[in-house]
Amino acid sequence: MLSISGVTKRYGKTVANDNISFAVGDGQIGILMGPNGAGKSTIIKCITGLLRFTGRIEINGALNNTVEAKRQLGYIPEMPAVYDLLTVSEHLEFIRRAYKVQDEAYSQQLLERLELWDKKDKLGKELSKGMQQKLSICCALCHRPRVAVFDEPLVGLDPHAIKELKNIFRELKSDGVSVLISTHMIDSVEDYWDVANIMMNGRFAATMLNDGSEGESLEDLFFQITEGGAK
Numbered sequence: 001m002l003s004i005s006g007v008t009k010r011y012g013k014t015v016a017n018d019n020i021s022f023a024v025g026d027g028q029i030g031i032l033m034g035p036n037g038a039g040k041s042t043i044i045k046c047i048t049g050l051l052r053f054t055g056r057i058e059i060n061g062a063l064n065n066t067v068e069a070k071r072q073l074g075y076i077p078e079m080p081a082v083y084d085l086l087t088v089s090e091h092l093e094f095i096r097r098a099y100k101v102q103d104e105a106y107s108q109q110l111l112e113r114l115e116l117w118d119k120k121d122k123l124g125k126e127l128s129k130g131m132q133q134k135l136s137i138c139c140a141l142c143h144r145p146r147v148a149v150f151d152e153p154l155v156g157l158d159p160h161a162i163k164e165l166k167n168i169f170r171e172l173k174s175d176g177v178s179v180l181i182s183t184h185m186i187d188s189v190e191d192y193w194d195v196a197n198i199m200m201n202g203r204f205a206a207t208m209l210n211d212g213s214e215g216e217s218l219e220d221l222f223f224q225i226t227e228g229g230a231k
């Protein structure tokens with residue numbers, strides 16, 4: 001369970017997140033959408049402990065800045081940041097040692113699914129942007145987090161990796177993981193989300209539940225809100 005209550009983050013005079021509250025339950029996929037500058041990456045960086053904020057964020061009941069919370073969190077940043085001089089396998093080994101994970105087979109499985117296994121001896125600096133993104137996903141998931149936060153995960157991935165990552169989202173959901181995905185690619189999330197939040201100017205302008213009922217599509221709601229027809 002990921003729980004955010006009353007989070008406010010200011011950069012000088014800019015209020016990037018204005019008293020945001022929401023939760024993503026166990027086995028739920030939450031979507032964050034909104035125009036450029038709406039505050040999506042900021043709330044994600046607050047969740048992961050990269051930014052200071054006022055308010056409260058809990059990862060499976062633990063305050064987000066505790067070791068207990070960090071153990072249970074997986075974070076895929078908007079821009080992958082890999083180590084130039086570690087190979088692909090060494091990245092995974094580093095993460096497994098840091099998190100005291102014994103299960104090497106799962107790392108291999110992730111690398112194979114994202115077509116990186118044959119690149120396991122390549123250095124970080126030798127990887128393309130898309131390969132770095134794939135490695136970043138493997139590193140964030142190899143310790144089997146209970147809360148996984150993805151900031152624009154599909155950008156730069158090839159069609160096979162997009163398909164595989166969508167399968168991974170569904171598996172995380174069925175394993176009871178709380179998944180939060182920030183994305184601009186509305187059509188890519190249409191079929192598997194549970195709750196979608198549309199952000200505007202640091203606030204939630206709308207929240208929509210995917211409860212199976214026929215109604216307005218996420219895309220229609222998004223344009224209605226972001227193009228001025230307030231709901």
Ligand SMILES: Nc1ncnc2c1ncn2[C@@H]1O[C@H](COP(=O)(O)OP(=O)(O)OP(=O)(O)O)[C@@H](O)[C@H]1O
Nearest residue numbers: 011014015016034035036037038039040041042043
């Ligand atoms: N390091 C920073 N210093 C000052 N202002 C910042 C900083 N990072 C973000 N902002 C401001 O905070 C607001 C929210 O930015 P944020 O990056 O969270 O938006 P976003 O919704 O993720 O945008 P995008 O879709 O373009 O990635 C914007 O007004 C932005 O200019």
